[in-house]
Amino acid sequence: MPPIASAALAIAMLAAFLLGLVGAMQSRKPDRLARQRGWLMIAMALILVANVLIWTL
Numbered sequence: 001m002p003p004i005a006s007a008a009l010a011i012a013m014l015a016a017f018l019l020g021l022v023g024a025m026q027s028r029k030p031d032r033l034a035r036q037r038g039w040l041m042i043a044m045a046l047i048l049v050a051n052v053l054i055w056t057l
Contacts, residue, residue, distance in 0.1 A: 009052050016048035 023041030026034050 005055075009055060012048050012052050016045040016052070019048065020045035 019041045023038045023045060026038030026041060029035060029038070
């Protein structure tokens with residue numbers, strides 16, 4: 001795998017971690033819109049992790 005591809009996958013994993021962390025924080029807020037945004041961030045994090053797994057296998 002070329003170095004740029006490895007770097008892109010590493011950046012995607014960092015983004016997934018941050019999305020999951022911020023999404024968990026947002027989903028705990030009492031505001032309905034913030035909760036929805038939080039769950040969407042968590043879903044996006046899972047999708048990013050799945051994409052990284054697909055590209056590495």
